[in-house]
Amino acid sequence: MKYGFLGLVAAAALLAGCDDPLNPTPQQNIPQQEALDTPEEIRVATNAMYDAFQTCDGGYCRNLLIFPDLYADNLRFTGTYTTDREVATHNVKADNGAVAGIWGAAYDGINRANNIVAAVAAVDGLGADEAASIDAEARFVRALNYFTLVKFFGGVPLVTEPEWEISPSVNVARNTEGEIWSFIESELTAAMAALPLAADGEQPTGRATREAAQALKARAHLYQREWQQAYDLANDLIENGPFALEDDYGALFNYQSEGTDEEILSIPFTTTDGNSLAFWFFPSSLGGRRGVSPSNSGTTSQPLLTAFAANDERRALAFQGSGNSAYAFKYTDVATGTDNVPVIRLGEVYLIRAEAAARLGLLEQAIDDVNTIRDRAGVAPLAASIDTQTEVLLAVLNERRLELFYEGHRFFDLKRFMDIPSVATYMSTLGLTGPKLLFPIPQREIDANSALDQNPGY
C-alpha cells in the first residue's frame, strides 16, 4: 500500500508536468542550430547585425561619437563616470569598461555578421540575388566594425568564422594593422560588388548600400594614407553619386525631419530604441545629465567654444549657452533620443577629397572643397593667404573639426595630421603622444585570451 501511494504521487507529479518535465522548451528563444535556416530568419538576423551598432558603451548611441572628441579637444568632462574621466584626462586604464564596450560591440556585430556569411549560401528559398546582397551587407558590417577596432586599438584579432564551441582556438592573436586594413578593403570591395545602389531606393534606411561601402572605402584609404585611391573613390561619389549637400547644416541634425540627400549611411534611432547623446549633452535643467560639454579654455588652448566664426551656422550646434555652463547641441532629442546618427555623409566625403587632394598637391581642389563646406555653413571662404600645402592641410583639418564635431572623428583626424610639426606639437600639449595614440586592449580581453598582447604603455 505504501509503495503504491508513493508511486501514485510520483505518477501524479509526472502527469502534472508537461510531456518531458525536465526538458521544457524556451518560449523566447530558438536553438542556435536551427536559427538561420529559413529566408525569414536570415532577413531578421540581418537587421540584428546593425543592432549591434546601437549600443551606448561601444556604439553610435554614445561612446563611438563622444570618445574621439573627449579624448582630443572638442569635449570636456563634466560628469561623474570614471570611464569618461579617464578618456578626458588621457589616462585610459586597461580596465576601462566603456573601452571594453567598444571592443565588445564591434566583435558582437562581427559575430552576427560571421554567422550570416557562414549560413546565407545554404539557406533554401533565398534567391541568389538576395543571398548575395545579404552576404555583401554582412561584409560591409564586418568592415565597419574592424574599422572601429583598428582605429582605436591598432591590430586586433581577425575573426571571420562564427564560433559556437569554446575551445583553445578562440584565443586568436592580434593580426597586424596592415592585415586588418587589407581585410577591410577586401570586404568593402566585395560589398561594393553586390550591394544594392542607394539610388535604387530598395535598401531600407540605415542599411548598407554600394555607395556607403564606397564612401567607407575612401575613408579607409585616407586612414592608410593612400591618397590617390581615397581621392578617386571620393571624387567618384561626389561627381557621380546620388547625394547632394543639404543647404541647411542644422537640418542634417534635426530629429523632427530626418532624411536628407546628404546622408550616405546613418544609424536610425527610434522612440523604443533611442540613443543617449542628447541626454549626455543637455544640462539637468533640460532633462539631461551633461556628462560631457564643449571644451573651454580651461581644458585646451584651442577650445571648441572659440573655434567658430560668429556667423558660422554650425556654431549653434556645437554649443548653446555660454561659459562653464555651455552644452553641446548637435543631437537634441533629449526625451527619446531619436536623432539619427551619421556614420558617413557627403559633407565628410568632400573633406576626404579635400584632404587627399591637398596631400596629392592639388591645392586648388582642396581649397574648393573646403570652401564648398564653408559656404554651406554660411562662412566666408578660406583666406587667399592660405596657399602652401601645409596651410591647406591645416585648413582641411580645421574644417573637419568645424564640420564633423561630435561625429567621432577628432582624435583620429589629429593623429592623421601629426606629420605636420605644429599638429604634433599641439598633440603633445594635449598629452596625446606615443602610447596614447592607441587605446589599451581591454584588460578583460587580455585575461580571457591568452594569445593577446597589450598595446605598449598600458
Next chain:
Amino acid sequence: MTRLRTLLAVALTLALAPAAAFAQGTIRGRVTEQGSGQALQGVQVTVVGGSQSVVTNQQGAYVLNNVPAGQRTVRAARIGFAAQTRTVTVGAQPAEANFTLGADVLGLDEVVVIGYGQVERRTATGSIASIRPDEVTQSAPTATIENVLQGRVAGVQVSQNSGVPGSAISVRVRGSSSITAGNEPLYVIDGVPLIQGDFSQIAIGQTQGIDALSDLNPNEIESIEVLKDASAAAIYGSRASNGVVLVTTKRGRAAERPDIRLQTYYGVQEAWRQPNYLNASEYIEVYNEGYTADGEADVDLGGGDVLHINLFGYQGDDIPSCDDWGAPTDPLFCDAIEVDPNVDTDWVDEVLQSAPMSNLFGSIAGGTERARYYVSGTRFLQDGIVSGYGFERMNGRLNLDYTASDRLTLGTSVALTRSNIERARGDNTIYGPFANAIASAPVDAVYNADGTYNLNTISYANPVALNKENRAEERTFHVLGNLFADYRLLEGVTARANFGLDQYSLRGYLYDSPIVGAATGSNGFGQVGNSYATKVLTEGTVSWNRDLNESNLFSGVVGASYENNDSEFNQVFGTQFPTSSFKQLASASTITGGSSSITEYNLMSFFGRLQHTWRDRFTTTFNVRADGSSRFGENNRWGVFPSASVLYRLSDEGFFATQQVVSDLALRASYGRTGNQEGLGNFASLGLYGGGANYGDRPGIAPAQLANPDLSWEKTDQLNLGFDAGFLDDRLGLTFDWYRKNTSDLLLNRPIPLSTGFATITENIGEMVNKGFEVALRAQIVRPSRRNGFEWTSELNVSHNKNEVTQLYRGEPINGNFVARVEEGQPLGFFRGWKMEGIFQSEDEICYDNTGATCAPGSAFQSAFTVPGDVKFADINGRDADGELTGLPDGLITADDQTYIGSPWPDYQGGWTNSVSFAGFDASIFTQFSMGNDVYNGNREYTDAFGTFIDNNSDHARNRWTPDNPSTTEARATWYDDNDNVRSSSRFVEDGSYVRIKNAVLGYNLPENFAGRMGLRTMRVYVQGQNLVTWTDYSGFDPEVNFNGAASITRGIDFYTLPQARTLTVGLNVGF
C-alpha cells in the same frame, strides 16, 4: 491529477468508515509545575502515535476524548519544560494521567522540525538551531523573519544591508558558498519551498532590492529551524548548500476556549547618527582653494596681466570680472559662480525625518479534537527615515486541521499578504534623494524666494523636490498555501500527500516628474510593470516511527516531489505627460518601450531518511535526495545528495552518574553533500538565438548564448563535528560545532574573448572553502526560587568563519562593485585597491620620471601633475619586458599596484541576550556584534574629493592638506585631481567592527488575577528600543551596510546607502 483526487476521496471514505467501529475512551488529568506545584496552562497533551491532542486550561487540566481503547502512552510537553510520558489503559472508565513538569533549560525535549518530519532535540543528529519567534517577538517586535534570526543563531549572519523599509536582508549560513549562484538559504514554509528573490520592476540604480520573503509575518510563526550542516540539509538536495530555514506556522489546538490575542505597538524611528558635511562657507573655501591650486583661477589677459577668478563668489561682493579689465580674451570664463550669502543648506537634514512605525496583530486559535483553527491578521506600517520611503504590509492567515478519523487528518494553511513598498531612486544614480542630499552643495537653496523648488542647483537635482515629486512604488500580492492529508497506514506509519502553491504577483510603478529629476527632458516618465511567479508543489511521503524492540527505534521517511516554477515579467514605459498632476501612464503621450519575458523550470525529486536510535544513546541518520532539474545540462540531468550523521549521548552511560558537574553530554558528527542551483538560468545550458535585436523598428534575431550541456549544480561537501553539553543540573548549556565546507563546481560566468561575439559562458569551475566554528551558550544565572521570583538568563552565541576561494577559472580574478574582488587564496569579495602610504609633504618626495627608471627607492611616478598634498600610493608591483608581473616595485603607480586592502567578513560575530524577570516585570537586552570586518566607504570617493566634483565634502575636508596644515591623512583640495587621490584605495577602507544594542525592552505583565478582573487572560505593556547604542569607529552613517544588498560578491561597501534607524517603541499585548 484527477485520478489522484479520486483516489484520495476513496481513501478518505475508507478511513472514516472504520473509525466508529473501534471502542473508545477518555484520558484526563492535570499538569503542574515542579517545585511551585502551580497549575501549568498551555501544556500540549498528546496520545503518542495517535492524532488526539489538547492543551491544558488555566487550572492545568485536560481531557482527551475518543481515544482508542487499550494501552496508550500520553505525552505532556510545553516549551521550556522537560516533556513527560505516562502509559495508561483506556477502557470504559476514564483513565487518569497527571504530570509534574520540570524545567528543560537545554530544550532536549523540544520537538525540532527537520526536513519532512520532526524529531526530539535529544535525538537530532544534525546541526540545527531553533527559534520560537514568540520568544523573540513578544519582547521585541520585528518586521521580518530575517530580523528574528539576526544575532540569535550561531553561524547565521544576518545583515540588514540598509535602512530602506521593505528591502531585502541578507542571510548567510556558515559563510558564503557561492560566487554567482546566490548565498541565501532555502526557505521552506509548512513544507512548501518559498519563492525567494527580487522580482522588482523598477530599475533605480544599484539600490537595495526587495525580497518576496519580506511578505512573511513573524507573528504567525510558531518556530523557525535553521538546518546548518549537511546531515540536516541534504534532504533538500540541490538547493541546500546555503542552509535551509524551515518555518512552521502556528496552528490551532484543542482547548476549552479559544486563545485570542491582540498585539499592537507604535514606534518612532530616527537616524542614530548623522555624519557632518561642510557648511556653505567651508564649501566655498575648499572649492576656491582647489580651483586656485590647479591654476584654473588665473585668466591670462595678455601683457603680463593675470586676472584671478575664484570658482565661487558671494553675490554683492566685488567679484573681479573681465569687464573690470577692459576687453578680455575670453569673456566666457571671467565670472565666478555667484552664490547667495544667506544660503546654507544642510541637505541631509532636509531629507531625514523622524518616521513612525506601527503594528496591529490579532489572532484567534482553538478548536476541538476534531477540528482546529488558527486565524490571524496583521497590519504593519513603516515610514522611512528618509522621506519618500515606506513599507506597508497586511497579512492574513487561516490554518485549519481536521481529524476525520483515527487514521486520517486533513489540513490546510492559507496565507495572504499584500504589501506596498514606497521606494525612491537610490545609491548609484544622480536622482536618488538620499545620495543627492549627501552630494548637494550647501550653497544651493531648497526653495526659491517665492516658495517654489530651487531647480537651478549647481550640483545635483534638488533632493527635496525629487522626494516630493517622483514616485516609485511596488505592490505585491502573495498567496501561499498548502493542503495536506495524513493517513495512518499502520501503527507508526503515516502517509502524507502535500500540495503547495506559492503565487507572487508584483506591480511596479515608477513616475519621474517633468519638474525635477531624470525626466525633465522628456516631460515626465512613467513605467508600469507586472511580475508573476508561481510555484506548484506536489509531494508524497511515507514516514514511520517504530520501536523494533526496547533498544532499537527506527524512524524515517521516503518521498517524491515535483515542483513546477514559472515566472513572467512585463512592463511598459512612456514619456510626455500633460502636467505634473498626471502621474499615471495612461496620460503619457509617447509610449517609448515595453518588454515581456516568460520562463520556467521544473524539479523532480526522490528522497529518503533512515534514523536508528539504540538505547537512547546512539543515533545514526542517513539522508539522500536525488534531484532532476530542467536547469541542468542534458549530460548532468540528475544529482544525488547523500549524508550521514551520528550522535552519541555520553551522559546516558553509567559512569557519567558519578559526577555532578556535567549533567548532559552528546557528541555529534556528520558528513554529506548538498547542492546549489539558484544561479543557473532556466535555459542556461542551451545554445540559443534570441529576439529583440531590433534595428530601426524592424525585428532582429541575434546569438544569445553558448551551449553547455555539462552544466550542473554547485556541490558542497560538509563535515561537521560538535557536541552539546549541560552543566550544573543543566543550568549551563553549551553547544559547539566545528565545520568545514568544501564547495566545488562553482558556477562561474567564465569570461571568454569578446572576439567570439560572446562575453561569458556559464561553467562549473570554481572551488571555495568555508571553515569555522560556532559556540552557543545558555545560562540560567539566577534560577527563580518561586514563581515570579527573580530570574536571569543569558544567551551568548559567537561564530567564526573563514572563507577562502581556492579555485577560479585559470586563476583569473573577478571584480565586483568598487573594490570588491574574487581571487584565489583570498576571501570572497575582499577589497582590492591601491594602498595609501601617506600624503606627499614636499616635491622632493615626488618622482616625475614617467618611465619610473630614475625614481628613488620608495617613490614612484604617479602623474605629471602630482604636487605636495596629493596622496602617495604604494608601488608594490610592476611588469617585466614580457609584460609579466614581477611582484617588485617598478617606479610606476599603475593598475598592477592594487592589492588586498581589507575584507568585509568579520573575524567573529554573534549576539548576546540577557533577560531578567521579577514579579511581572521583565527586561532584556540583546547586543549584536561583528568584529574585525572592514567597510569600504565608497561615499568618500566623492565626499572626500576635496574641491573636485562640486559634491559637498565630508568634515574630513576641515583637516585637508594645505601648506599650513601638513596633514598626513587628508589630501589637498584640487579641481582636476590629476593624481587621482580619490581612486579606490585603502584611504577609504575603515574598520567596520561594531557592537550594537540591537534591542532593549522593558515590559510588565499584569498579574493574572488583575487581568482576569478586566476580562483578560494576559496583559503586557512594554517599551522597546532598537539600535539604541552602537559602538563603532566607522565614520559613515552605519557600519552594518551593503550598498548592493542582493550581490554575492559585493559586501560591506557603503555607497549612499540609507542608514538603519534608531527606534523607540511602546507596545501592548493582551490575551483573552
